[in-house]
Amino acid sequence: MSGIPETTSTRARGPYRTGRLRREQLIEATMAVFAEHGYAGGSIRAIAEQAGVSHATLIQHFGNKEGLLTAVLEEWDLRTVADGLSDVSGIEYFGRLPEVMAAHQHSRGLLELFTTIAAEASGPSHPAHRFIRRRYEKNLATLAGHLREAIAAGEAAPMTGEQIMVEVRLLTAVMDGIGLQWLLDPATDIEGAMTACVDRTVAAWQAR
Amino acid sequence: MSGIPETTSTRARGPYRTGRLRREQLIEATMAVFAEHGYAGGSIRAIAEQAGVSHATLIQHFGNKEGLLTAVLEEWDLRTVADGLSDVSGIEYFGRLPEVMAAHQHSRGLLELFTTIAAEASGPSHPAHRFIRRRYEKNLATLAGHLREAIAAGEAAPMTGEQIMVEVRLLTAVMDGIGLQWLLDPATDIEGAMTACVDRTVAAWQAR
DNA sequence: GTCTATAACCGGATAGAC
DNA sequence: GTCTATCCGGTTATAGAC
Numbered sequence: 431m432s433g434i435p436e437t438t439s440t441r442a443r444g445p446y447r448t449g450r451l452r453r454e455q456l457i458e459a460t461m462a463v464f465a466e467h468g469y470a471g472g473s474i475r476a477i478a479e480q481a482g483v484s485h486a487t488l489i490q491h492f493g494n495k496e497g498l499l500t501a502v503l504e505e506w507d508l509r510t511v512a513d514g515l516s517d518v519s520g521i522e523y524f525g526r527l528p529e530v531m532a533a534h535q536h537s538r539g540l541l542e543l544f545t546t547i548a549a550e551a552s553g554p555s556h557p558a559h560r561f562i563r564r565r566y567e568k569n570l571a572t573l574a575g576h577l578r579e580a581i582a583a584g585e586a587a588p589m590t591g592e593q594i595m596v597e598v599r600l601l602t603a604v605m606d607g608i609g610l611q612w613l614l615d616p617a618t619d620i621e622g623a624m625t626a627c628v629d630r631t632v633a634a635w636q637a638r
Numbered sequence: 639m640s641g642i643p644e645t646t647s648t649r650a651r652g653p654y655r656t657g658r659l660r661r662e663q664l665i666e667a668t669m670a671v672f673a674e675h676g677y678a679g680g681s682i683r684a685i686a687e688q689a690g691v692s693h694a695t696l697i698q699h700f701g702n703k704e705g706l707l708t709a710v711l712e713e714w715d716l717r718t719v720a721d722g723l724s725d726v727s728g729i730e731y732f733g734r735l736p737e738v739m740a741a742h743q744h745s746r747g748l749l750e751l752f753t754t755i756a757a758e759a760s761g762p763s764h765p766a767h768r769f770i771r772r773r774y775e776k777n778l779a780t781l782a783g784h785l786r787e788a789i790a791a792g793e794a795a796p797m798t799g800e801q802i803m804v805e806v807r808l809l810t811a812v813m814d815g816i817g818l819q820w821l822l823d824p825a826t827d828i829e830g831a832m833t834a835c836v837d838r839t840v841a842a843w844q845a846r
Numbered sequence: 847g848t849c850t851a852t853a854a855c856c857g858g859a860t861a862g863a864c
Numbered sequence: 865g866t867c868t869a870t871c872c873g874g875t876t877a878t879a880g881a882c
Contacts, residue, residue, distance in 0.1 A: 452847090468758050470678035473874070484849055489877070542760055549757040550676050552750055552821035563822055596831050599819055603831070606818055607811025613760035614771055623804050623811070630842050660865090681857060695866055697859065 453501075456481050456491060460502050465539030468546045469499055469558075496557040503547065503561055506540055521585040523576040524601070524632060528624035531605055534612075535620060541609055548606070566602070573598035580635070587638035601631065661709075664689050664699060668710050673747030676754045677707055677766070704765040711755065711769055714748055729793040731784040732809070732840060736832035739813055742820075743828065749817055756814070774810070781806035788843070795846035809839065 459481035463472040474495055478485040492498045515526050534541045551558040574594050580586045589597070604627050612618040667689035671680040682703055686693040700706045723734050742749045759766040782802050788794045797805070812835050820826040 466761065468678060468761075470676060471758075474876075475874070485875090486850080486877085487848060490848075494876070542757075545760065546754075546757040548818060548822075549750075549754040550679075552753065552818065553674060566819065566822055596827070596834050599816065599826065599831050600812060600835050603812045603815025603819060604808060605811075605815070607813070607815040608807065610756065610760065610814055611774065611807055611811060614756075614774055618807065619804070623807050626804050627808050630838070634838050682859090683857075692867055693858085694860085694868085698865070703858070 453491060456483070456488060457501055457505050460488075460498050461506070461543065462539060464499070464502060464547075465543040468543075469550060474498070499547070499558055500561060502543070503558060503565075506544060507565065519576060520580040520583050521632060524580075524628055527601070527605070527628055528621045531608065531624050532621040534609060538613070542613055545606070545610055545613060570595070570598050570602060573601060577635075586632075586635035589635075589638070597631070597635070601627075661699060664691070664696060665709055665713050668696075668706050669714070669751065670747060672707070672710060672755075673751040676751075677758055682706070707755070707766055708769060710751070711766060711773075714752060715773065727784060728788040728791050729840060732788075732836050735809070735813065735836055736829045739816065739832050740829040742817060746821070750821055753814070753818055753821060778803070778806050778810060781809060785843075794840075794843035797843075797846070805839070805843070809835075 456477075460472075460477050463477045463480055466472070467476070474488055475485045477498070478488050481488075488498065492501055515523055515530065518526055547558055548562050550556055551562040553559065577586065577589075577594050577597060581588055604624070608618065608620055608623050612620050664685075668680075668685050671685045671688055674680070675684070682696055683693045685706070686696050689696075696706065700709055723731055723738065726734055755766055756770050758764055759770040761767065785794065785797075785802050785805060789796055812832070816826065816828055816831050820828050
């Protein structure tokens with residue numbers, strides 16, 4: 431955020447004057463449209479209309495549709511990471527997962543978008559394939575790190591590296607799967623299910 | 639399968655002569671294309687090319703693109719149900735889930751297709767939304783039925799209806815989520831993760 | 847930096863010939 | 865039943881005006 435070049439003038443110049451605000455506004459509109467129609471189904475023209483600009487302006491900013499997609503995904507990444515749990519660690523971390531998942535209920539569109547893209551991008555030829563893969567790798571690594579911390583702190587019994595991977599994969603799977611079920615049926619009790627899952631999982635870790 | 643009308647002639651007539659074989663062949667091609675490009679991304683023209691017919695022929699058979707999609711989903715439904723576990727019940731049923739999931743590894747395309755469609759169709763306006771919702775409802779009901787059987791047989795401790803729903807939702811979530819992770823990273827050990835999950839779940843049911 | 851206009855193309859769907 | 869020809873709307877991308 432402090433990478434804005436200082437000039438002799440006090441006014442910010444270059445691509446930062448209207449550009450940054452404009453860009454955020456466009457990303458916002460893109461999120462809305464992709465969230466409603468998916469990536470393949472959301473047209474550049476519809477996004478432009480939503481944002482109140484011409485479709486050519488979008489292409490000017492992001493190059494092509496794929497650029498638009500990755501911009502949105504990166505923005506989403508930043509937000510969810512920022513919302514996340516930077517202050518807790520060890521077992522505490524896992525206890526917070528239910529509320530993190532429950533928070534998704536306030537931004538249905540984004541969850542829908544990410545779920546759709548994650549599935550769409552499972553094919554290696556999809557524009558966002560790399561991005562999604564890396565996100566999952568990073569996510570699994572983060573969870574594994576916290577589990578290792580918990581083990582080191584004596585909050586969980588020792589495990590092999592493979593066991594740790596199985597555990598974090600299962601937790602990730604439940605989060606994705608419950609999110610999908612909630613999208614399909616809003617009556618799904620995300621927090622209740624997640625709490626039951628985490629409680630049982632942590633108990634199993636301690637009892638090992 | 640025995641619904642073919644008998645005529646005075648020994649030869650089958652009407653829409654069943656070339657029609658049925660043709661139809662299966664077209665559905666096969668549709669599966670392949672949708673599996674690779676998703677629903678929105680897979681074009682009727684591409685499917686037609688794959689099947690060696692013109693795109694107009696496809697529309698003639700299925701009405702429109704949505705008809706093509708539901709035909710594929712119904713076909714997939716029939717196959718996976720047929721593959722399924724009609725001979726086991728109660729706790730046995732859950733013990734078989736890992737191998738059922740592992741079997742998906744032999745038909746990557748179908749898993750990819752269903753995962754993509756399930757996510758795409760989470761929006762209420764999607765053509766396949768109803769189909770997917772019903773499939774999930776049916777699936778959850780089936781799992782819940784087996785769990786109730788297990789409880790009745792004394793293989794699991796008593797639970798309330800809500801607890802049962804949470805349990806089957808969690809199992810379904812794990813299956814969906816692990817499937818997605820395997821699509822993104824084929825090194826994922828589906829069977830190992832599922833086995834660990836089912837073992838722990840069943841143990842928790844018995845210990846309650 | 848942003849917009850309009852336009853080119854070149856692809857998508858689903860229909861009409862009519864064979 | 866299947867094909868060719870065609871319509872119409874949407875998509876990316878570029879060129880150039882303001």
